[in-house]
Ligand SMILES: *[C@@H]1O[C@H](CO)[C@@H](O)[C@H](O)[C@H]1NC(C)=O
């Protein structure tokens with residue numbers, strides 16, 4: 575299928591050494607929704623509740639702080655690889671009605687293979703050559719919730735929105751919210767940088783220990799090639815496609831949970847939590863994943879069914895009212 579080729583071509587375009595070793599590794603899998611709540615153990619560790627709402631997938635040891643040994647503290651994961659207790663999260667999306675109230679938009683399983691998933695997101699680990707897997711304790715963020723312009727977000731490569739007219743729409747990606755109705759939903763794609771300083775598991779801004787490649791190689795300041803972590807979150811905006819519900823001035827009605835109507839504040843968080851050296855083995859063995867099913871062609875990675883991932887949950891610590899029409903967003907400050 576043509577679009578499959580172009581999807582992967584786009585995905586590997588920013589990898590160090592892209593084109594040198596075209597084989598590489600494509601590890602793609604489904605993660606169901608673990609929890610939706612106001613916690614952010616990277617940016618606001620120990621703070622209950624964090625300034626804005628997140629949707630979180632992965633290991634059930636996700637907590638206000640993540641100082642523990644993630645694989646041993648987790649008893650299940652909402653991702654299909656059974657040894658992956660990492661946590662992956664993004665902000666959440668809201669629809670703003672004409673009367674000023676907000677309704678939360680749900681995530682949905684990727685129609686390309688993972689429609690049985692109870693929301694959540696698709697996760698990829700990509701490489702085009704030899705990469706060094708993350709170490710226990712590693713974490714990073716990408717994007718900046720304070721950004722509101724195209725010029726600002728240009729600092730980050732490949733944080734995009736795709737207006738899905740079909741499940742496989744992959745053209746027309748933008749760095750701000752789509753302007754019109756999207757028949758299948760809005761896909762938010764987030765690709766993290768692929769170079770690491772080789773030393774720090776985190777940094778004060780949670781980003782400067784990582785960097786983008788310059789050209790096809792990692793810069794001398796960040797010489798270690800790491801897997802490209804890539805999220806696709808599909809927001810089910812279809813209940814809000816009735817044009818009469820949209821603003822009369824022609825603007826679009828969606829807003830991030832931190833109050834951003836532009837979309838340029840798109841950002842995401844990652845805490846590594848694979849058991850042992852499973853991720854390194856997977857990246858070393860040139861695994862591939864079927865784009866239409868839960869089939870990971872990778873002996874190093876044992877998978878559970880999507881039905882099993884749907885059962886992995888974490889108790890909510892922050893009892894916010896999340897459903898119904900809300901009079902305000904749960905934003906503390908931005
Ligand atoms: C989260 O952290 C709190 C405080 O350290 C602890 O009591 C609780 O058991 C933790 N929850 C999980 C799910 O690990």
Ligand SMILES: *[C@@H]1O[C@H](CO)[C@@H](O)[C@H](O)[C@H]1NC(C)=O
Pocket residue numbers: 671672673674675819899
């Ligand atoms: C606000 O608008 C929504 C969407 O049209 C509607 O369902 C809701 O009842 C309205 N709320 C109030 C308080 O009018």
